[in-house]
Amino acid sequence: MKTATKIVRAGLPTPEQGSAFLPGPTFASAYHLKGEPSSSPFGYARQSNPTWSAFENALGELETGPSLVFASGMAAVMAVFGTTLRPGDIVVVQADCYYTTRLIASGYFSEIGIQVKLVPAKEIETNLVGAKLVWLETPSNPNLDVCDIARIATLAHAVGALVAVDNTTATALAQQPLSLGADFSVASDTKALCGHSDLVLGHVAVKDAGLLEKLRTWRTQTGSIAGPMEVWLAHRSMATLELRLSHQSGTAMQVAEFLQSHNSVQSVRYPGLVSDPSHALAAKQMRFFSTVISFVLDSKEKADAFFRHSVLFTEATSFGSVHSSAERRARWGGDVVPPGFIRMSVGLEDSQDLIADLTQALGKI
Numbered sequence: 094m095k096t097a098t099k100i101v102r103a104g105l106p107t108p109e110q111g112s113a114f115l116p117g118p119t120f121a122s123a124y125h126l127k128g129e130p131s132s133s134p135f136g137y138a139r140q141s142n143p144t145w146s147a148f149e150n151a152l153g154e155l156e157t158g159p160s161l162v163f164a165s166g167m168a169a170v171m172a173v174f175g176t177t178l179r180p181g182d183i184v185v186v187q188a189d190c191y192y193t194t195r196l197i198a199s200g201y202f203s204e205i206g207i208q209v210k211l212v213p214a215k216e217i218e219t220n221l222v223g224a225k226l227v228w229l230e231t232p233s234n235p236n237l238d239v240c241d242i243a244r245i246a247t248l249a250h251a252v253g254a255l256v257a258v259d260n261t262t263a264t265a266l267a268q269q270p271l272s273l274g275a276d277f278s279v280a281s282d283t284k285a286l287c288g289h290s291d292l293v294l295g296h297v298a299v300k301d302a303g304l305l306e307k308l309r310t311w312r313t314q315t316g317s318i319a320g321p322m323e324v325w326l327a328h329r330s331m332a333t334l335e336l337r338l339s340h341q342s343g344t345a346m347q348v349a350e351f352l353q354s355h356n357s358v359q360s361v362r363y364p365g366l367v368s369d370p371s372h373a374l375a376a377k378q379m380r381f382f383s384t385v386i387s388f389v390l391d392s393k394e395k396a397d398a399f400f401r402h403s404v405l406f407t408e409a410t411s412f413g414s415v416h417s418s419a420e421r422r423a424r425w426g427g428d429v430v431p432p433g434f435i436r437m438s439v440g441l442e443d444s445q446d447l448i449a450d451l452t453q454a455l456g457k458i
């Protein structure tokens with residue numbers, strides 16, 4: 094069955110006369126539980142919830158491995174680091190990965206005695222020896238570099254390292270790290286998977302049952318659990334993921350081509366562009382090139398002017414939503430990007446309207 098078909102019904106319960114397609118969220122702190130706790134799948138709500146289970150079944154179908162939902166993308170990142178790394182271990186972290194991931198690696202984890210090596214994507218292959226965990230992010234946010242998951246997983250496993258991929262930008266619909274050989278597929282579902290700018294959520298998928306149980310214990314003991322309403326909304330939103338990503342990636346391609354041809358734009362990164370250094374690899378391991386584009390204007394002032402004049406590219410952080418948005422990344426500090434660097438997320442609006450808006454806004458800078 095094609096993924097576009099599978100995702101519409103992923104995780105839905107077996108049809109029963111008179112029941113809902115996607116049963117509503119289960120709001121509970123405790124469940125009726127007589128006698129032996131093991132006699133019920135649901136005992137206490139920090140451990141389990143039927144709304145989580147349905148969403149996790151859906152994720153499992155996409156990820157090709159069992160999945161656990163977490164309170165946020167960072168809670169999911171933290172669960173992988175926390176269950177894998179012990180003082181004295183080495184973790185190789187892709188140098189241009191998500192800013193907060195770098196912060197917690199170089200902050201908390203390095204303070205407790207874990208050696209954190211920040212390595213540029215292209216040099217990871219030659220820096221694997223001694224590592225306990227290799228942390229990849231492809232395409233990376235916000236620079237959109239792509240690394241070869243299958244190749245790095247083979248090399249890392251040969252030296253005994255585990256491989257985790259932050260798959261947020263691509264989503265499990267467009268790229269399946271587990272089938273490419275990674276041990277963990279991690280994502281912030283806040284972004285494209287949910288895609289409606291209305292909730293914060295994350296998940297981890299694994300192949301190995303032992304790793305799954307460690308992550309489950311971590312989630313139960315740290316309480317990094319998601320609310321049932323968010324999980325239910327995520328499951329509901331997921332049914333349109335193929336439709337959204339195929340449409341939004343198509344529009345993103347047109348927008349990237351437009352930006353590339355515009356003389357006010359210094360440079361553009363989008364893995365879908367044939368001229369992009371990431372294109373060949375992205376085409377090999379991704380089904381869609383995602384909704385995110387980055388481009389550079391001459392200065393902070395020009396970028397600020399762009400935001401004053403653009404109507405449809407709402408100035409906001411985050412990406413992957415049905416609403417187009419963009420931001421000047423350097424306003425946060427932390428990313429190694431020029432002052433006029435803009436990360437843009439292409440939404441579900443009409444491509445002609447988006448390009449008309451870009452034309453007028455870039456015309457006024």
Ligand SMILES: *Cc1c(COP(=O)(O)O)cnc(C)c1O
Binds near residue numbers: 280294
């Ligand atoms: C947003 C993001 C995260 C963190 O996710 P939250 O849901 O905000 O906690 C992690 N990795 C990447 C690549 C992200 O874009």
